[in-house]
Amino acid sequence: MTVEEVILAEPRGFCAGVDRAIDIVERALAKFGAPIYVRHEIVHNTFVVNDLKAKGAIFIEELSDVPPGATLVFSAHGVSKAVQEEAEQRGFRIFDATCPLVSKVHVEVAKLAKEGYEFIMIGHKGHPEVEGTMGQLDHGIHLVEDVADVARVSPLQTEKLAVVTQTTLSVDDAAEITAAVRARFPSIREPKQQDICYATQNRQDAVKLMSREVDVMIVVGSPTSSNSNRLAELARKLGVPAYMVDSPAELKPEWIEGKSRVGLTAGASAPEVLVKEVIDRIKAQGAVAVRKMDGIVETVKFPLPKGLKLEG
Known part of the structure; x- marks a missing residue:
């Protein structure tokens, strides 16, 4: 057969977030010339990264590898507050290619943290998106990777507890882990719309x-x-x-x-x-x-950062 x-x-x-992130690097290269420095792979794809390298992008993990005055792009996965602050202190021209749906999670974390909330984050340890979200606060975000982790997590208090999720998880796995979180912490605050994109x-x-x-x-x-x-x-x-x-x-x-x-x-x-x-x-x-196959036609588009929009 x-x-x-x-x-x-x-x-x-x-997706729209990936389109936007690649567009940001390409427009920065067109406007400011090579090299453009990108912290972490702009998106997790070998072909895309190699294509951008050939056009003049340099991918780094440590900001100390970026020369003073250079143009720096944050990857679509987002970065911690510490990375943002260090980049600003070093005086780079910065363009943030963080997916707006990841930024939405960061905003929610910042808002609820001001109200005294702690967080349980469902995600994969070591993934740059998880590191970026957990790095929005100095403390108070507890990572769970599976249902077993939910039984072991120890927040300092449970009156003000919220759950957030990495945007690229299995929908079914995340639902199962969320159910376990809800069973253990019945008053936990959940996002109005799920974080999975x-x-x-x-x-x-x-x-x-x-x-x-x-x-x-x-x-x-x-x-x-x-x-x-x-x-x-x-x-x-x-x-x-x-x-x-x-x-x-x-x-x-x-x-x-x-x-x-x-x-x-x-x-x-x-x-x-x-x-x-x-x-x-x-x-x-x-x-x-x-x-x-017949399927959903996606029409989502995200705006570009100021300073990279086409002129005229």
Whole structure:
């Protein structure tokens, strides 16, 4: 049996926050010239990072690696208050590419902290978004990664306790952990709208729909991409073998051998050019038909920071 059909998830690939972050770096390069320094990978995708490096972006982790007077961009994942303050003290020209949906969580944390709240954050330890959010306060944010962590967490008080979430988690996992938090702390304050972003939700919903129709799922995304990893995990939970590829060259023929229908999606930081190249690789294995699923059409757009908008 050869591949009869490739089914494309809708939506897939770039979200508004990723589009905006890449646009910020490209416009800064056009306006101020190379090099432009970027703290951390602007988004978690190898192809995107290498493309921007070729255009003159330099990716750093430590601000001490940025020369005085340089232009610095904060990545889409957000940064701690300490990093913001150090960058300002060093006198860089700063553009903040933090996704507005991550910034919304930061604003909520700052607002409630002034009211005396402590926080439980659901997220992955060491992820730059989690470090950025937890770094909005000196103390008072307790990280939980799973249901077991909820039983161990020890806030100093429980009268004023709020929960926040990394924006790129598994929707189902986050709901399960939130339920455990609510069971242990019944009066906990939750966000009016969930913190998991629309793009993460939409891409996971598309995988749920597609998993009923396909024999195997290919996810285009880098190993460091949280939301891409969640898509592959979700497919496997639903009983579909799933593989992640950072580039089309990583697609192994044995993954799709004997599979009639191949599902293809991409994480929110993966460009469509890679999806097209993966389709070409699958077509080389004998696939003839490519069908796009019906799905949500995303129209979200985020404004650019002042100083980078097109003039005229």
